[in-house]
Amino acid sequence: MKATFARRHTSPEGLLALLVLALAMSPARAHVQAGEAAGFFSGFRHPVSGLDHVLAMVSVGLWGAQLGAPAVWLLPVVFPMVMAFGGFLGLAGVPLPGVEIAIALSAVLLGLAVAKEARPPLAVAAVLVGFFAIFHGHAHGTELPTGQSGLLYSIGFVVATGCLHLSGIAIGLVHRWPWGRVALRVAGTLVAIAGFGFLWRAIR
Amino acid sequence: MRTRVPPAGTLAFFAALLISARADAHLVTTGLGPVYDGIGHLLLTPEDLVPILALALYAGLRGARAGRLALFVLPLSWMLGGLLALGLGGAISAPVPALSFILIGLLVAIDVRLPDGAVATLAGSLGLIHGFLNGPALAGAGPGALGLLGIAAVAFVLVALASALVVSLKAPAARIAVRVAGSWIAAIGLLLLGWTLRTRGV
Numbered sequence: 001m002k003a004t005f006a007r008r009h010t011s012p013e014g015l016l017a018l019l020v021l022a023l024a025m026s027p028a029r030a031h032v033q034a035g036e037a038a039g040f041f042s043g044f045r046h047p048v049s050g051l052d053h054v055l056a057m058v059s060v061g062l063w064g065a066q067l068g069a070p071a072v073w074l075l076p077v078v079f080p081m082v083m084a085f086g087g088f089l090g091l092a093g094v095p096l097p098g099v100e101i102a103i104a105l106s107a108v109l110l111g112l113a114v115a116k117e118a119r120p121p122l123a124v125a126a127v128l129v130g131f132f133a134i135f136h137g138h139a140h141g142t143e144l145p146t147g148q149s150g151l152l153y154s155i156g157f158v159v160a161t162g163c164l165h166l167s168g169i170a171i172g173l174v175h176r177w178p179w180g181r182v183a184l185r186v187a188g189t190l191v192a193i194a195g196f197g198f199l200w201r202a203i204r
Numbered sequence: 205m206r207t208r209v210p211p212a213g214t215l216a217f218f219a220a221l222l223i224s225a226r227a228d229a230h231l232v233t234t235g236l237g238p239v240y241d242g243i244g245h246l247l248l249t250p251e252d253l254v255p256i257l258a259l260a261l262y263a264g265l266r267g268a269r270a271g272r273l274a275l276f277v278l279p280l281s282w283m284l285g286g287l288l289a290l291g292l293g294g295a296i297s298a299p300v301p302a303l304s305f306i307l308i309g310l311l312v313a314i315d316v317r318l319p320d321g322a323v324a325t326l327a328g329s330l331g332l333i334h335g336f337l338n339g340p341a342l343a344g345a346g347p348g349a350l351g352l353l354g355i356a357a358v359a360f361v362l363v364a365l366a367s368a369l370v371v372s373l374k375a376p377a378a379r380i381a382v383r384v385a386g387s388w389i390a391a392i393g394l395l396l397l398g399w400t401l402r403t404r405g406v
């Protein structure tokens with residue numbers, strides 16, 4: 001029955017006409033504004049696209065795990081908020097000198113803090129993390145591509161940053177075992193060495 | 205036997221279906237009526253959705269009574285704000301979504317201990333302002349007051365689910381996770397505020 005219907009109502013010419021019309025259609029943008037999906041994914045990709053940012057943010061999580069509560073959750077809370085403030089400054093066009101040097105220094109110092117398992121007062125650790133977060137955020141803010149959805153970009157950006165911290169905390173859970181403490185200190189040393197490399201590149 | 209070519213009317217019908225014109229309206233059109241359009245609008249608009257969830261998290265952190273107050277005050281004030289916008293027209297030029305994200309996100313992150321009345325006032329203010337912002341999209345060819353009903357219904361359900369979940373959390377780590385979510389929301393708001401300022405050339 002279906003075959004009969006198809007034979008009766010279709011023809012090569014008709015199918016060709018439909019195909020041409022289908023190819024000629026334009027997208028319907030009823031709700032989603034142009035660039036919104038790209039905004040989320042480019043925001044998510046941004047923090048993980050640079051090794052200097054990745055190492056610094058994972059180190060924040062590692063250090064928090066070494067320090068234990070309340071630093072384990074306070075530092076990852078401080079970093080995104082202060083980083084967003086830095087991003088706000090960058091977006092608003094407020095200049096900040098020495099951004100690349102400060103980002104490289106953040107990898108050096110945070111790596112050393114993990115390597116030495118440093119235990120400063122909580123306020124000092126929070127201020128150190130917050131200080132460097134401003135520079136990380138500023139770099140991201142000034143590099144924000146045009147033509148993106150600001151909100152979805154921001155959501156992707158913050159979620160990716162938080163995921164990097166959570167990754168650091170998850171890795172840092174090995175701190176409960178003796179071999180894990182050694183592994184974390186080795187990882188911190190490697191981050192610091194990479195930080196020196198970034199610093200050399202920034203001041204060269 | 206050779207089959208006949210589809211009539212011109214059939215081709216024209218398919219052409220009308222396939223060559224879609226751009227509809228740049230703000231509200232999503234579900235095809236299921238204005239109530240569902242309102243539901244779809246809220247679920248697909250993070251500018252409205254995230255502040256509602258943030259308020260629900262905060263009300264949940266403040267306890268069951270605050271959660272119950274927010275549950276009823278927010279949808280009602282949202283409807284009131286939307287009706288005002290439909291009746292009066294006009295728009296708000298301030299970067300409301302960004303400020304909502306920052307304010308409520310910070311309240312959640314810091315776990316500020318406001319009294320229940322203040323939580324209700326916060327819910328009422330949020331609903332009024334965001335409802336008013338929905339006005340231009342609801343008016344004209346939009347779903348109108350019935351769309352507001354859909355928005356308010358979804359807001360009611362979201363606040364009920366999210367605040368009840370937070371009220372039920374007893375483990376300190378779980379409450380800390382809620383506060384971390386608040387810090388993320390505040391961070392998003394800060395970036396959005398910077399984006400808005402840059403877009404406006406301030």
